[in-house]
Amino acid sequence: MSQGDAVIQMPSDDTRRAAFALEQDAPPKGRGGITRLTVDVPAAHHSSDTPKPARWRTPEFLLYYVVFAFAVPWMIYVPVSLSSESHSNYNLYRHRLAPGWLFGRQVDNSDAQYRSFRSGLSALGALIAMFFALRYVYLRPILRVSRPSDNLHRLPFYLAFSLLMLAVLHGTSALKVLLILTANYALARASAGKAWAVAATWIVNGAVLFANERYSGYTFGSVHPALGSLDSWRGVYPRWHVSFNITMLRLVSFNVDYHWACRRNGSLDSGAELSDKQRTTTFHPVEVYTYRNYLVYTLYAPLYIAGPIMTFNDFMWQLARPRAIAARNTVGYAGRFLATLLTMEFILHFMYVVAIKDAHAWSGTSPAELSMIGFWNLIIVWLKLLLPWRFFRLWALMDGIDPPENMVRCMANNYSTLGFWRSWHRSYNLWVVRYIYIPLGGTKHLAVSSLLVFTFVALWHDLSFRLLAWGWLVTLFILPEITARKLLPPSKFGGHVWYRHVCAAGAVVNVLMMMAANLVGFAVGTDGMRYMAHEIAGSWGGLRFLFTACACLYVGVQVMFEYREEELRRGINRRC
Numbered sequence: 287m288s289q290g291d292a293v294i295q296m297p298s299d300d301t302r303r304a305a306f307a308l309e310q311d312a313p314p315k316g317r318g319g320i321t322r323l324t325v326d327v328p329a330a331h332h333s334s335d336t337p338k339p340a341r342w343r344t345p346e347f348l349l350y351y352v353v354f355a356f357a358v359p360w361m362i363y364v365p366v367s368l369s370s371e372s373h374s375n376y377n378l379y380r381h382r383l384a385p386g387w388l389f390g391r392q393v394d395n396s397d398a399q400y401r402s403f404r405s406g407l408s409a410l411g412a413l414i415a416m417f418f419a420l421r422y423v424y425l426r427p428i429l430r431v432s433r434p435s436d437n438l439h440r441l442p443f444y445l446a447f448s449l450l451m452l453a454v455l456h457g458t459s460a461l462k463v464l465l466i467l468t469a470n471y472a473l474a475r476a477s478a479g480k481a482w483a484v485a486a487t488w489i490v491n492g493a494v495l496f497a498n499e500r501y502s503g504y505t506f507g508s509v510h511p512a513l514g515s516l517d518s519w520r521g522v523y524p525r526w527h528v529s530f531n532i533t534m535l536r537l538v539s540f541n542v543d544y545h546w547a548c549r550r551n552g553s554l555d556s557g558a559e560l561s562d563k564q565r566t567t568t569f570h571p572v573e574v575y576t577y578r579n580y581l582v583y584t585l586y587a588p589l590y591i592a593g594p595i596m597t598f599n600d601f602m603w604q605l606a607r608p609r610a611i612a613a614r615n616t617v618g619y620a621g622r623f624l625a626t627l628l629t630m631e632f633i634l635h636f637m638y639v640v641a642i643k644d645a646h647a648w649s650g651t652s653p654a655e656l657s658m659i660g661f662w663n664l665i666i667v668w669l670k671l672l673l674p675w676r677f678f679r680l681w682a683l684m685d686g687i688d689p690p691e692n693m694v695r696c697m698a699n700n701y702s703t704l705g706f707w708r709s710w711h712r713s714y715n716l717w718v719v720r721y722i723y724i725p726l727g728g729t730k731h732l733a734v735s736s737l738l739v740f741t742f743v744a745l746w747h748d749l750s751f752r753l754l755a756w757g758w759l760v761t762l763f764i765l766p767e768i769t770a771r772k773l774l775p776p777s778k779f780g781g782h783v784w785y786r787h788v789c790a791a792g793a794v795v796n797v798l799m800m801m802a803a804n805l806v807g808f809a810v811g812t813d814g815m816r817y818m819a820h821e822i823a824g825s826w827g828g829l830r831f832l833f834t835a836c837a838c839l840y841v842g843v844q845v846m847f848e849y850r851e852e853e854l855r856r857g858i859n860r861r862c
Contacts, residue, residue, distance in 0.1 A: 337854035347848070353841045364658040365637040368651070378647035379638065386635045394638040400670035413451070414681055417587060420447060437605045437686060441582050448585035457521030462504060463530070466494055467537070471580050474541040479548035487541040491534050503527035531746055532593050535717055536584045540598040542721055544575040565603040566720065574602055588681035592674045594689040594713035597720065604687050616683050623676045630669045639663050653821050653828035657835065660805050660818060667804070668697035671711070690716060701793035701843045703767050706800055718743065737761045759806060763799040767792070786847060793843040794836050
């Protein structure tokens with residue numbers, strides 16, 4: 287059963303090196319620093335790690351600055367003007383707006399996912415305050431006696447608080463969550479070290495994820511009428527099954543890490559300080575994979591609701607060998623979160639593009655205006671995901687746990703399809719690489735591996751055709767970049783004058799394809815994308831706009847290239 291062995295066995299060193307194209311963590315930046323904010327991956331246009339002379343003051347870039355001076359303000363002006371009360375389409379979507387708090391403006395609070403986070407910020411703040419207050423009460427008598435070198439003494443507190451939070455969030459449905467978790471742990475204990483362990487983990491957890499969606503989280507009354515009264519205590523977040531896909535990733539991580547530890551597949555503990563990547567690949571003694579540690583990991587309060595995702599190995603190493611996180615870095619990260627939150631608020635108060643999109647209130651708009659509706663919807667999607675991820679990561683950092691940063695580049699600062707997926711939902715990308723992509727063979731079976739990966743990613747997000755179409759489009763759109771890299775490798779052609787410009791032209795195509803795929807998956811869907819494509823390509827005016835947009839994107843890509851060169855000049859090896 288060779289194909290099954292490819293999934294069950296821990297990948298060899300050769301397979302790991304072959305998967306370098308999708309994963310490579312940055313080296314630690316020194317003691318006390320937050321090291322998860324950087325990504326170290328090869329860029330399409332680089333021929334070596336040696337930075338080239340700066341082009342910022344060349345005539346070529348002076349021309350680019352002129353383009354930026356006109357294009358960027360116009361990109362802001364268009365959605366603001368479409369959101370004016372005097373616009374002819376305003377009455378078509380005004381019912382989707384809500385009273386705002388900035389300059390007497392209405393706010394576009396129509397996105398349900400962000401509205402839930404926005405309205406719950408005060409409650410989440412109170413939850414964090416309670417977490418640290420109770421942690422202080424628990425730790426005070428322990429720290430009076432001694433100063434432990436590890437944080438394993440926190441495990442009982444984490445478990446108690448997480449179970450309490452679970453009951454408040456989901457009510458009696460917390461019992462359903464605990465039942466699934468217990469069954470998965472029983473599967474892990476029964477199968478660890480056996481050839482069928484990984485396959486059984488995937489089948490069982492995939493079936494549970496499907497059943498959760500199919501039966502809307504189940505009801506006690508459907509099991510037996512006598513249990514129907516339990517359905518009345520639903521908690522403050524009764525739809526536990528909606529966010530269970532995050533928990534499912536942790537269940538798979540524990541089972542597979544435990545299985546590989548039993549087989550002693552992975553890195554041996556040297557006793558020295560471990561890097562980010564080593565904490566993931568270095569297995570623990572099998573005695574560490576206990577039911578208590580498993581529950582603490584899967585239900586860890588700061589990361590339970592939305593992530594970021596950590597592997598079980600990484601989580602336990604951070605407790606066993608805590609790394610100092612400088613307070614100034616945590617404060618700086620909090621400042622970045624607040625700045626991002628205010629940016630989102632300004633956009634939602636002045637650009638009602640989500641409401642326009644949901645109401646299909648785009649009749650009479652030009653191709654340029656229609657494209658800006660799509661573009662700013664994607665920016666809002668990026669921000670609405672970035673904010674919760676940074677909020678919960680900040681909570682973990684305050685607790686001394688350093689999970690991966692999910693967004694390591696602004697959405698508008700990407701030209702590589704592969705680089706974009708490395709820097710979007712980074713912790714999930716690392717999870718997919720470790721538990722799916724590498725075991726499937728990585729670059730040895732690139733097309734098949736990519737198709738299976740993005741099919742899983744789409745179905746994991748939502749069991750819908752729209753997300754499935756998104757996953758298949760992403761797979762299709764990755765292939766041209768991979769082909770171009772093989773035909774025009776930077777090691778052979780990188781020194782030629784024309785190479786940078788050819789790469790920029792290809793990057794423009796990449797950007798257009800990435801925007802199309804994400805508009806289908808996370809914004810307007812297939813019907814909306816079809817309408818936009820018809821409006822843009824169906825007239826000379828639309829084609830003229832498309833040509834102008836491609837020219838502006840070309841300028842933007844050249845600036846991105848130079849920005850990454852500047853990072854190399856400053857010693858920052860973050861090139862995705």
